[in-house]
Amino acid sequence: MAGVGAGPLRAMWQQALLLLALCTTGSRGLYFHIGETEKRCFIEEIPDETMVIGNYRTQMWDKQKEVFLPSTPGLGMHVEVKDPDGKVVLSRQYGSEGRFTFTSHTPGDHQICLHSNSTRMALFAGGKLRVHLGIQVGEHTNNYPEIAAKDKLTELQLRARQLLDQVEQIQKEQDYQRYREERFRLTSESTNQRVLWWSIAQTVILILTGIWQMRHLKSFFEAKKLV
Amino acid sequence: MQRPGSALRWAAAAGRWGCRLLVLLLLVPRPGGASEITFELPDNAKQCFYEDIAQGTKCTLEFQVITGGHYDVDCRLEDPDGKVLYKEMKKQYDSFTFTASKNGTYKFCFSNEFSTFTHKTVYFDFQVGEDPPLFPSENRVSALTQMESACVSIHEALKSVIDYQTHFRLREAQGRSRAEDLNTRVAYWSVGEALILLVVSIGQVFLLKSFFSDKRTTTTRVGS
Numbered sequence: 001m002a003g004v005g006a007g008p009l010r011a012m013w014q015q016a017l018l019l020l021a022l023c024t025t026g027s028r029g030l031y032f033h034i035g036e037t038e039k040r041c042f043i044e045e046i047p048d049e050t051m052v053i054g055n056y057r058t059q060m061w062d063k064q065k066e067v068f069l070p071s072t073p074g075l076g077m078h079v080e081v082k083d084p085d086g087k088v089v090l091s092r093q094y095g096s097e098g099r100f101t102f103t104s105h106t107p108g109d110h111q112i113c114l115h116s117n118s119t120r121m122a123l124f125a126g127g128k129l130r131v132h133l134g135i136q137v138g139e140h141t142n143n144y145p146e147i148a149a150k151d152k153l154t155e156l157q158l159r160a161r162q163l164l165d166q167v168e169q170i171q172k173e174q175d176y177q178r179y180r181e182e183r184f185r186l187t188s189e190s191t192n193q194r195v196l197w198w199s200i201a202q203t204v205i206l207i208l209t210g211i212w213q214m215r216h217l218k219s220f221f222e223a224k225k226l227v
Numbered sequence: 228m229q230r231p232g233s234a235l236r237w238a239a240a241a242g243r244w245g246c247r248l249l250v251l252l253l254l255v256p257r258p259g260g261a262s263e264i265t266f267e268l269p270d271n272a273k274q275c276f277y278e279d280i281a282q283g284t285k286c287t288l289e290f291q292v293i294t295g296g297h298y299d300v301d302c303r304l305e306d307p308d309g310k311v312l313y314k315e316m317k318k319q320y321d322s323f324t325f326t327a328s329k330n331g332t333y334k335f336c337f338s339n340e341f342s343t344f345t346h347k348t349v350y351f352d353f354q355v356g357e358d359p360p361l362f363p364s365e366n367r368v369s370a371l372t373q374m375e376s377a378c379v380s381i382h383e384a385l386k387s388v389i390d391y392q393t394h395f396r397l398r399e400a401q402g403r404s405r406a407e408d409l410n411t412r413v414a415y416w417s418v419g420e421a422l423i424l425l426v427v428s429i430g431q432v433f434l435l436k437s438f439f440s441d442k443r444t445t446t447t448r449v450g451s
Contacts, residue, residue, distance in 0.1 A: 029262070029278045029280075029355060030264075030277070030278050032277065042264055043265040043267065043348060044265065045396060045400065133262075133264075134260075134262065135262075155375070159378040159379075159382070160378070162382065163381055163385065166382070167385065170385065170388055170389060173389075173392050177392075177396065177399070180400075180403065184402065184403045187403065187410055190410055191413055194410070194413050194414060195413055198413070198417035198421075202417070202421060205424055212428075213428055213431065213432050216432055217432060220436055
């Protein structure tokens with residue numbers, strides 16, 4: 001590789017730097033665009049006593065330069081989390097970059113809603129915001145290097161800890177599965193009962209209206225002296 | 228301008244190190260990750276997600292419709308140049324694996340534009356590259372001990388158990404959503420049918436009576 005020219009050298013460096021940059025962005029890779037007062041909701045169906053960590057980063061669209069600004073201070077996002085019963089678990093305002101955590105106490109569908117209530121976006125009439133979002137649930141919330149450093153674990157011990165966490169999550173999910181199956185069974189049995197009772201009721205209504213019709217018409221024709 | 232010879236040598240050395248770094252980065256499994264998101268797609272809406280992917284990364288996009296209408300959605304995956312890598316209309320569940328051919332922003336969109344009033348809940352799992360290693364500096368050159376390799380295989384097996392559980396949970400949610408739909412539909416339909424039955428039978432009687440009424444009074448009759 002000795003004796004390379006300046007052009008391919010620069011290209012090689014650019015490639016290496018790009019790859020390095022892409023490697024270090026980590027799990028907050030996914031992003032989407034959101035309008036000014038638009039609310040985006042995400043659903044997490046989780047068993048109880050499960051921790052959920054969400055982290056986001058926002059970038060504002062600069063209409064003049066037609067590019068997303070790297071970071072905009074003063075931009076806020078409101079995060080609202082509702083539990084399966086509709087009760088609000090978390091409702092807080094964060095900055096342009098934030099991290100929210102909550103632990104579920106009832107199993108089911110939790111709704112995580114994000115919306116921007118910043119009025120500064122009206123100034124930049126583009127009104128578009130780029131939101132990088134990452135949500136970790138259950139055992140993915142554990143920061144293993146941190147745990148290893150805190151408890152001074154060897155690699156093998158850390159692996160065992162990770163396996164224990166995974167198995168615990170599987171157990172919780174199985175319990176939740178049992179609870180869901182019971183709900184499903186109740187719904188199906190309710191449908192079954194409803195179909196049964198309503199078919200009986202409709203047959204009875206049919207017979208009764210038939211009898212009423214005949215009697216009413218008979219008395220009508222007798223009054224008219226046609227019968 | 229001082230000593231072109233040494234500058235060139237420095238540049239050549241830097242170039243060699245740059246190459247080695249590049250090769251190392253390509254060989255080491257990149258810390259990727261997975262994004263698993265369930266969101267609600269309103270009727271006549273389209274929602275897009277973007278991700279910056281490096282060349283050569285193996286990615287998998289998997290999606291499933293959980294609730295709503297006929298449980299189907301349009302999905303479309305484009306590479307940075309806008310070339311469509313995957314396009315399916317009205318699909319309920321699918322899984323697509325591809326290797327990124329170039330660096331850049333990949334875009335995938337879910338569309339519910341064909342539906343007039345049902346909004347759908349869609350789940351997708353976008354896996355980019357390999358999962359981040361347990362230890363940050365895990366570029367091991369030495370072989371794993373038997374214990375460590377057993378742990379790694381248990382970890383992989385448990386990951387697939389969790390994956391199957393997720394799929395099962397989604398299918399169960401879909402089944403439960405259909406069952407609850409059926410339950411409400413049966414309730415409304417039964418009440419509706421009973422009402423229609425009563426209205427029709429009473430209406431029939433009065434209509435029949437109106438046929439047999441006296442001809443003199445038909446002009447003044449407004450109707451039954």
